[in-house]
Amino acid sequence: MAVRSHMQQITGMTTCGSYEKYLGLPPIVGRSRYNTFKSLKERVWMKVNSWKNNFLSQAGKEILLKAVIQAIPTYSMSVFRLPRRLCKEIPAVMARFWWGHRQNDRRIQWRSWFKMGDSKKRGGLGFRDLESFNKAMLVKQCWRILNNPSSLVAKVMKEKYFKEDRFLEARLGYAPSLIWRSLWYSISLVKESLRWRVGDGS
Known part of the structure; x- marks a missing residue:
């Protein structure tokens, strides 16, 4: 408490006692989604x-x-x-x-x-149709991870869930977060929509 009060005085910031939301999203998801x-x-x-x-x-x-x-x-x-x-x-x-x-x-x-x-x-x-729209939004996130492997979210997910594999071959893993579970559920939809396109290599 003393350290917290000291940091408040230095920074002029207030403390937050409730962590129900972070950036508009729940930080912790319990058993009941x-x-x-x-x-x-x-x-x-x-x-x-x-x-x-x-x-x-x-x-x-x-x-x-x-x-x-x-x-x-x-x-x-x-x-x-x-x-x-x-x-x-x-x-x-x-x-x-x-x-x-x-x-x-x-x-x-x-x-x-x-x-x-x-x-x-x-x-x-x-x-x-909210259920279909939900799937589409998650597939869009999967596509971003696939196309931007250097992004922060792609690096974090790779280190935690598919360190030795490619994103499309990733497994659900042990005790995954709801975010990863949601993305993993959408990978199959990404695979169904992928197409090979012949080009010049660029």
């Missing part, structure tokens, strides 16, 4: 309930859902594989808002949210 990331659903629910549903057109609802609600879990999805249950509950909240539901309302949903995710050419509105 759902409980760890449940705050994302709560943030979505708070946003949706704060909007005046009666004064919004369908176009206004579409813009709010796409620009605000779908952006809330994006950062977490680029690092962690979110629980499937959560990826279903967040769209359920979005669907209730779209069809004009309040907390205790029960109205008919005239079209499934899965079909609402189709492109507008196919009769949908282009809402994201």
Whole structure:
């Protein structure tokens, strides 16, 4: 405590007693991934309930859902594989808002949210399938590690998880972190999408 107080006086900084979030992400993920990331659903629910549903057109609802609600879990999805249950509950909240539901309302949903995710050419509105989007974000991180082996994250992952192997041949290993488990899950998708291209060697 004395050392901490001395460092505070020198640097003029304050101490933080809570470490629930670091850069917007949980520093420790317990056994229940759902409980760890449940705050994302709560943030979505708070946003949706704060909007005046009666004064919004369908176009206004579409813009709010796409620009605000779908952006809330994006950062977490680029690092962690979110629980499937959560990826279903967040769209359920979005669907209730779209069809004009309040907390205790029960109205008919005239079209499934899965079909609402189709492109507008196919009769949908282009809402994201969160589970597929989560996979795409993780595959993007795998691609970055594959293309930039000199980056800090690639070096750290290599030293810890695939020191003697190439990234695409990496194993899950013993007691891996959730970040590595999420990336390792996406490696198979990267392999499926890779193609050889004949060139001049440059």
